[in-house]
Amino acid sequence: MTESPASPLPPPKERRRLREAAALTQAQAAERIGVGRATLRAWERGRSTPGGREGEAYARLLAALAEPAAGRRDADGAAAPPALTPDQAFDALYAFCAPALVRQTYLLTGRRELAREAVEHAFQVAWQRWPEVAQDRDPAGWVRAMAYEWALSPWHRFRPRHRSPEPPPADPADRALLNALLELPPSYRRTLVLYDGVGLDLPETAAETEASTPAAAGRLTRAREAVAARVPHMADPAELHRRLVELASTERLQPPGPTTVRTTGERRNVFWTRAAIAFTVAIIGSTALTLRTAPTHYEPPIAPAQAVQGVPPPAAMGPLSREEQALRDKLRRSQTSGPQRLTPLAG
Incomplete structure (x- = not known):
C-alpha cells in the first residue's frame, strides 16, 4: 500500500500549473524529486498518488513553487497586479525558452541558421501578438508551435541560402542519430522531438501537432522503430531521450538577444506597413489615371488601308520625231553658259 506524504498536496491540475509557472519541464522537476518522467506525468494527471520519500520530496517542491505565488497576494487575499511590463515579460519568456527552443528546432531541421x-521569427510574431500570447495558458507552447511550423515549411528548399548542406556534427554517433531523424517524415519527426525530446505527454503532443491521440501514438511508435532500425542502441526510449538532449546541447546554438528580436520585429512591421501603404497608393493612382484617360464615348475603329484602283501606269518615253530631233540638236549647239545666254533676242 502506498504511503501518502505528510504534507497535503494540491489537486493534479494545480501541480502542473505550479510547475509551469516556475518554468520547469517535467524532466527537470522529475530530476529534482528523484523519479522518472513517466511517474511525474502520472502524478500530474491524477493517475497515481505520490507516496514515500518521493512523495515527500514532491510535496516540498510544490510548496516551494507555491511560495512565490502566495507572496504576490496582498493582505486581502486578492492577487496583486503584475509588476512586469510587457517588455520585461517578453524578455523573461525569451530568456527561458529561446536557448532550448533553438536546440530543439535544430533537431527538426539539421540546420543551425x-x-x-x-x-527569431516565432518570437517576433509573439511580440506582435503579445496581448494574446501573454494570456495564453502555455505561452512557451505557443511560441514553440510557431517556430516548428516555420522551420518545417517546405518553401525553405527554394531559398538559395538553404540549398547547400551544412557541416554535420563532428561525433559519428551524433551524426548517425541526426541523419536518422532527418529521414523521418516531418510529422513523425515533430512528434518524436516533442515527446522524447521536449518531454510532453501524448495528449499534449497530439494537440500541438493537430492530430488525434491515437494518430500521435502511431506516429511516435513508427518514428521510434525507424530510428532504432538506423541506430540500434536507440531502441530504449529513455536512452533515446538522453541522446536527443545531448545532441541538441552539443551544438551550442545561441539565439540573438530579446531586445534585438523586439526591435527587428518592430522595424520589419514598419517596413511592411509602409510597403502596403505605397502599394495601395500606386493602385489608387493607376486607377485614377485609367479613369482619366479612358474614352467617354464610342469611337469607331479606323478602317485598314486599301490600294487605290484604276490609276493608269506611267507612260514610257517613245522615239523622237524629226522635229524633236532637230530641236534637240539645236539646243545642244547653242551656248549653254555665260552672260550671253541671258540676253534676249529680237523677235
Whole structure:
C-alpha cells in the first residue's frame, strides 16, 4: 500500500500549473524529486498518488513553487497586479525558452541558421501578438508551435541560402542519430522531438501537432522503430531521450538577444506597413489615371488601308520625231553658259 506524504498536496491540475509557472519541464522537476518522467506525468494527471520519500520530496517542491505565488497576494487575499511590463515579460519568456527552443528546432531541421531564424521569427510574431500570447495558458507552447511550423515549411528548399548542406556534427554517433531523424517524415519527426525530446505527454503532443491521440501514438511508435532500425542502441526510449538532449546541447546554438528580436520585429512591421501603404497608393493612382484617360464615348475603329484602283501606269518615253530631233540638236549647239545666254533676242 502506498504511503501518502505528510504534507497535503494540491489537486493534479494545480501541480502542473505550479510547475509551469516556475518554468520547469517535467524532466527537470522529475530530476529534482528523484523519479522518472513517466511517474511525474502520472502524478500530474491524477493517475497515481505520490507516496514515500518521493512523495515527500514532491510535496516540498510544490510548496516551494507555491511560495512565490502566495507572496504576490496582498493582505486581502486578492492577487496583486503584475509588476512586469510587457517588455520585461517578453524578455523573461525569451530568456527561458529561446536557448532550448533553438536546440530543439535544430533537431527538426539539421540546420543551425534555419533553427535560429525560426525561433527569431516565432518570437517576433509573439511580440506582435503579445496581448494574446501573454494570456495564453502555455505561452512557451505557443511560441514553440510557431517556430516548428516555420522551420518545417517546405518553401525553405527554394531559398538559395538553404540549398547547400551544412557541416554535420563532428561525433559519428551524433551524426548517425541526426541523419536518422532527418529521414523521418516531418510529422513523425515533430512528434518524436516533442515527446522524447521536449518531454510532453501524448495528449499534449497530439494537440500541438493537430492530430488525434491515437494518430500521435502511431506516429511516435513508427518514428521510434525507424530510428532504432538506423541506430540500434536507440531502441530504449529513455536512452533515446538522453541522446536527443545531448545532441541538441552539443551544438551550442545561441539565439540573438530579446531586445534585438523586439526591435527587428518592430522595424520589419514598419517596413511592411509602409510597403502596403505605397502599394495601395500606386493602385489608387493607376486607377485614377485609367479613369482619366479612358474614352467617354464610342469611337469607331479606323478602317485598314486599301490600294487605290484604276490609276493608269506611267507612260514610257517613245522615239523622237524629226522635229524633236532637230530641236534637240539645236539646243545642244547653242551656248549653254555665260552672260550671253541671258540676253534676249529680237523677235
